[in-house]
Amino acid sequence: MTLLRLEDVSVRFGERAVVDAVDLEVAEHEIVCVLGPSGSGKSTLLRVVAGLQQVSGGRVLLGGADQAGVPVHRRGVGLMFQDHQLFPHRDVGGNVAFGLRMRGAGRGAYEAQVAELLELVGLPGAQGRAVASLSGGEQQRVALARALAPSPRLLMLDEPLGQLDRGLRERLVVELQGLFSRLGTTVLAVTHDQGEAFALADRVVVMRDGRIAQAGTPLEVWRRPASEFVARFLGFENVVPTVVSGGAADTPWGKVPVPAGSPEGEQRLLVRPAGVVLGEGLACVVEARTFRGTHVALLLRPEAGPVLEAECGLAGAPSVGDRVAVSFTPSEVVVLPAG
Secondary structure: OEEEEEEEEEEEEOOEEEEEEEEEEEEOOOEEEEEOOOOOOHHHHHHHHHOOOOOOEEEEEEOOEEOOOOOHHHOOEEEEEOOOOOOOOOEHHHHHHHHHHHOOOOHHHHHHHHHHHHHHOOOOOOOOOEHHHOOHHHHHHHHHHHHHOOOOOEEEEEOOOOOOOHHHHHHHHHHHHHHHHHHOOOEEEEEOOHHHHHHHOOEEEEEEOOEEEEEEOHHHHHHOOOOHHHHHHOOOOOEEEEEEEOOEEEEOOEEEEOOOOOOOEEEEEEEOHHHEEEEEEEEEEEEEEEEOOOOEEEEEEEOOOOOEEEEEOOOOOOOOOOEEEEEEOHHHEEEEOOO
């Protein structure tokens, strides 16, 4: 069942469309992450849903009800921001209880709930701790508990882990995914970090210049980017112009096999690094190599065409300056629209 529906939503600042005719649905209990570079409109979209930003056109519906004119505090949504926005003069328990007190809950009613929420986010017994004594990760957990306290029908996260170091972010995103799944929370989050989004989301939405460039499951978007923009945003650099015919693409690197059923004619071609296989074929020189833990990332200078990003196993990985030859795996090749 659809909880949130955006219908042709636009936000304009003068002549500039920050959000441009966006249609989006979020089902109950679904986790949707909106991805995009700075200025793509993703945070503005979140503010529209929250009621913090008026629309220039279109409708926002929550539970089927049009939210035009409905103030923030009556929308039944929870908000969690990158900078936590905790109250420094309140202890941890006071921060978590804030939303419950605003709803008129009595002290006896909310103390047990605060304790339960802190247990849930991994901070048992922290009610009396000062906010200033908390680490960044602990503050983020308190902010999450505060956002969950009023039992929002939709929880919205704006770059929730943006200020944390990568190791902590990777741990927390796994915890969040498990927590939201257990609670059945409906989540709309925005982030610029695709790793974070892909680990957390049931569905990802990639935005560009105020429009949705692609939407789908993390696997769908990763395996089949809809455009060169999406492919490059995801970090893929092996993209070249091509002409596809007869199951192969004519590229600056020579003939590259493409998956069966690929569109023919003038296109763009993406070869994932995993699809550049050391062995026989196109002669290259290793320009750089980077240890990635489970594999080695290579930057290859071919005898023809632009540089190639490749991956190989740890054992027998070539060194900088080595001469190698590569072929291409069709399953790691994606034919993209030319436009």
